[in-house]
Amino acid sequence: MKTIKTRIPDVQLIEPKVFGDERGFFMETWNEKVFSEAGIDSKFVQDNHSRSVKNTLRGLHYQIKQPQGKLVRVTHGEVFDVAVDLRKDSPTFGQWVGEYLSEENSRMLWVPPGFAHGFLVVSDTADFQYKCTDFYAPEYEKSIHWADKTLDINWPLNNSDEPLVSNKDNKGVNFSDAEL
Secondary structure, three states, X not given: OEEEEOOOOOOEEEEOOEEEXXXXXXXXXXXXXXXXXXXXXXXXXXXXXXXXXXXXEEXXXXXXXXXXXXXXXXXXXXXXXXXXXXXXXXXXXXXEEEEEEEOOOXXXXXXXXXXXXXXXXXXXXXXXXXXXXXXXXXXXXXXXXXXXXXXXXXXXXXXXXXOEOOHHHHOOEOHHHOOO
C-alpha cells in the first residue's frame, strides 16, 4: 500500500497493491496494522454503500457531534471526491482537496473527522463505499452548499450541466454560516 499526502496533509490518498491476472484481481482494502503505520489509526463502526447516476452530487456533509472519519472508495465507475477542512484550529481551515476515485485506479481517500465530505459522479453510474469511524447521527448532520462561493470548489461539471442534488443538499448553508 502506498499513501500520498494531499494538499491537506491529514487527508491521504491511498493506493493499494492490486494483484491481477487472467482470472481477475485481488487487493487488500483494510488492514489495521498497515493503516496504523500510515497514521490512520481508527476504529471503524459502520460501512455504507451508495449507487448514483452521472452528475449526482452528494454533500457536503458533516456531523457537529459524533464527527465521522471516512475511508472512501469506488468499486464501480468514477467520482470526484471532495474533503473540506472544518477544524477551526487547523492551518488548512476552510480549504478543500479533491481527488478522482474509480474502479480503474483503485484509490481510496482517508477523510479524517472534522471534515465536510461530498462527491460528484462523473461516470454513467458509480458505486461508492465507505467505512465510518462513528455512527450516522441524523440529528447532528449538517450540510454546506456544494456551490458555496467562499469555498469555490472546482467541481468537474460542464457549464451547461446542473448536478442532481437532493432537496436536503440544496438547502445546505454557506460556509460562512455553517455551524462548526
